[in-house]
Amino acid sequence: MSVETQGKLIRVDMTSQSVTIEAFPEKWKYLGGRALSARILLEECEPDCDPLGAENVLVLAPGLLAGTSAPTSGRLSVGGKSPLTGGIKEANVGGDPGQDLMKVGYRAVIVSGKPADPERRYGLDVSADSVEVIAADEHKAKWNYPLIEDLTQTYSKKASFISIGPAGELQLAGASVACSDHSQQRHPARHAGRGGLGAVMGSKGLKYVAIEPGRAPSLKPADKEFFQLSKKYTRDFVAGPGQEPFPKWGTSVICEEANSLYTFPYKNRIEGRSPDVETLDGMRIVESFETRGGGMHNCLTGCIVKCSNIVHDANGEYKTSGLEFETLTMLGSNCAIAHWEDVADLDRLCDDIGLDTIETGAAVAVYMDAGGMEFGDAEGTKRLVREIAEGTEIGRAVGNGAAAVGRLKNHHRVPTVKGQAIPAWDPRPLKAAGVTYCTSAMGADHTAGLVVEPGQAPEEFARASQESQILNAVVDSSGFCQFLMPNIEEIGEFYSCFYGDKISRETVADMGWQCLRDEWEFNKRAGFGPEDDKMAPCMAEDAIGDETKFVWDVPDEIVKSTYERFDPREELFTARPS
Ligand code: SF4
Numbered sequence: 079m080s081v082e083t084q085g086k087l088i089r090v091d092m093t094s095q096s097v098t099i100e101a102f103p104e105k106w107k108y109l110g111g112r113a114l115s116a117r118i119l120l121e122e123c124e125p126d127c128d129p130l131g132a133e134n135v136l137v138l139a140p141g142l143l144a145g146t147s148a149p150t151s152g153r154l155s156v157g158g159k160s161p162l163t164g165g166i167k168e169a170n171v172g173g174d175p176g177q178d179l180m181k182v183g184y185r186a187v188i189v190s191g192k193p194a195d196p197e198r199r200y201g202l203d204v205s206a207d208s209v210e211v212i213a214a215d216e217h218k219a220k221w222n223y224p225l226i227e228d229l230t231q232t233y234s235k236k237a238s239f240i241s242i243g244p245a246g247e248l249q250l251a252g253a254s255v256a257c258s259d260h261s262q263q264r265h266p267a268r269h270a271g272r273g274g275l276g277a278v279m280g281s282k283g284l285k286y287v288a289i290e291p292g293r294a295p296s297l298k299p300a301d302k303e304f305f306q307l308s309k310k311y312t313r314d315f316v317a318g319p320g321q322e323p324f325p326k327w328g329t330s331v332i333c334e335e336a337n338s339l340y341t342f343p344y345k346n347r348i349e350g351r352s353p354d355v356e357t358l359d360g361m362r363i364v365e366s367f368e369t370r371g372g373g374m375h376n377c378l379t380g381c382i383v384k385c386s387n388i389v390h391d392a393n394g395e396y397k398t399s400g401l402e403f404e405t406l407t408m409l410g411s412n413c414a415i416a417h418w419e420d421v422a423d424l425d426r427l428c429d430d431i432g433l434d435t436i437e438t439g440a441a442v443a444v445y446m447d448a449g450g451m452e453f454g455d456a457e458g459t460k461r462l463v464r465e466i467a468e469g470t471e472i473g474r475a476v477g478n479g480a481a482a483v484g485r486l487k488n489h490h491r492v493p494t495v496k497g498q499a500i501p502a503w504d505p506r507p508l509k510a511a512g513v514t515y516c517t518s519a520m521g522a523d524h525t526a527g528l529v530v531e532p533g534q535a536p537e538e539f540a541r542a543s544q545e546s547q548i549l550n551a552v553v554d555s556s557g558f559c560q561f562l563m564p565n566i567e568e569i570g571e572f573y574s575c576f577y578g579d580k581i582s583r584e585t586v587a588d589m590g591w592q593c594l595r596d597e598w599e600f601n602k603r604a605g606f607g608p609e610d611d612k613m614a615p616c617m618a619e620d621a622i623g624d625e626t627k628f629v630w631d632v633p634d635e636i637v638k639s640t641y642e643r644f645d646p647r648e649e650l651f652t653a654r655p656s
Pocket residue numbers: 150172173375376377378381382383384385386559560561562
């Protein structure tokens with residue numbers, strides 16, 4: 079195996095602020111991203127530990143193909159025990175840190191321990207020549223945008239950054255980990271949002287990681303055929319008529335269709351359609367490019383999908399980027415906030431403070447539903463989100479997520495699974511997606527296995543969910559972005575050429591299944607059982623839809639059957655399900 083494919087491992091002990099570099103273990107050769115994070119956590123983290131204690135382990139693991147010339151393949155997995163769910167969590171993120179870590183030879187960063195003084199802040203400097211923990215007290219409590227502006231004065235123009243804002247420092251369970259994007263300014267606009275991993279980073283006193291890629295080239299594959307494969311894949315993708323929506327309009331183009339399927343939640347999910355879909359539709363963002371500037375871009379080096387939008391304000395100044403479908407629904411329609419420009423302001427606030435927009439939107443909607451604020455109060459919501467950074471009582475509750483607000487307000491309608499807010503994709507019309515929310519070790523997370531096939535027969539739910547969960551585990555371990563929509567066969571071809579071993583589609587599917595098993599095993603050891611695989615009661619009580627009424631009514635036996643692998647010979651994996 080070449081040095082490039084073997085790589086190294088960084089261990090950071092935040093108790094002593096010391097660093098050790100190790101050779102990457104041979105036994106983990108084919109593990110990257112999410113699957114590597116799951117294995118490290120299973121082997122090195124006590125599942126019943128305090129998520130904010132010294133024993134928890136924060137993993138930063140680029141996907142297997144990050145740092146290579148494979149298109150759209152530089153994603154990073156951020157992993158740890160979640161302070162939101164108490165179970166294992168992996169949040170997958172774009173931006174350049176995943177590419178850069180791999181290019182300088184590191185296949186994972188494993189952060190353990192915590193400083194004796196919780197007031198101290200540290201940075202981690204990573205380059206091909208050295209890795210060290212440095213004091214960073216001057217950056218304490220900085221929001222992500224000013225932090226990155228300051229760091230870009232200190233580091234080279236090529237450096238990329240992983241950081242937390244005040245929500246992470248306050249160790250709130252809705253805190254995200256920000257990654258700088260591919261823009262010249264290194265905007266901290268890409269977030270490993272779900273599960274509160276920003277709080278884990280904050281508990282370790284780690285304010286940021288800076289990666290200097292220097293002149294490190296792309297990683298060399300074992301088989302030169304890899305370059306031809308990358309070129310052909312790119313050519314076919316660009317020519318493919320079915321790939322048009324995301325590169326042209328981004329993920330927010332889906333608003334109208336989601337609304338028609340009753341999966342555009344309105345007023346804390348009391349309804350599945352919003353009367354404001356027209357003013358929230360992502361097409362309004364695309365229209366704004368003409369007069370204000372902005373446009374579509376690639377959030378990471380080498381992305382050919384370019385689904386990320388850059389949003390400008392009325393003066394033509396940059397406001398935010400990556401304003402996606404989930405944010406427009408959860409911080410928009412779910413709170414009855416009617417205009418995309420208000421959601422853009424909220425998206426910028428969340429990115430700056432370091433918050434998951436899905437969890438924050440769900441928490442604000444529960445607060446509104448419980449009478450804390452009027453639905454539709456956009457300015458009040460902006461004030462409330464700012465309070466999260468200030469650490470007020472209600473700010474902390476909202477920053478800790480929907481379940482925390484439900485407890486504070488003693489409210490009955492709290493749409494969560496395993497303590498994590500249900501994303502926009504609604505389990506009542508999309509029942510196989512609901513099965514994913516119940517059975518994923520990570521709780522309600524559409525990126526764990528989304529199935530957008532309304533009207534499926536009940537006997538199809540578990541199989542569809544399982545297949546989607548395997549595929550997503552594979553993709554999140556590969557470094558490819560889910561929006562590229564590679565299938566398992568194609569991923570196997572890339573692995574075969576990169577490593578020089580024949581890796582079949584069956585082997586790749588088995589890797590995905592093993593990743594799920596590792597995650598389930600972690601949760602089992604953390605004390606999770608069948609009682610935790612329950613959909614929020616309000617999903618069974620509150621019907622949505624006009625002629626057809628949708629409620630969550632999937633029997634437990636169907637949910638449970640997702641844990642037994644269906645006949646692998648019948649797995650299709652021909653296309654992504656949405
Ligand atoms: S497809 Fe979109 S989210 Fe994925 S890497 Fe490219 S720009 Fe980023």
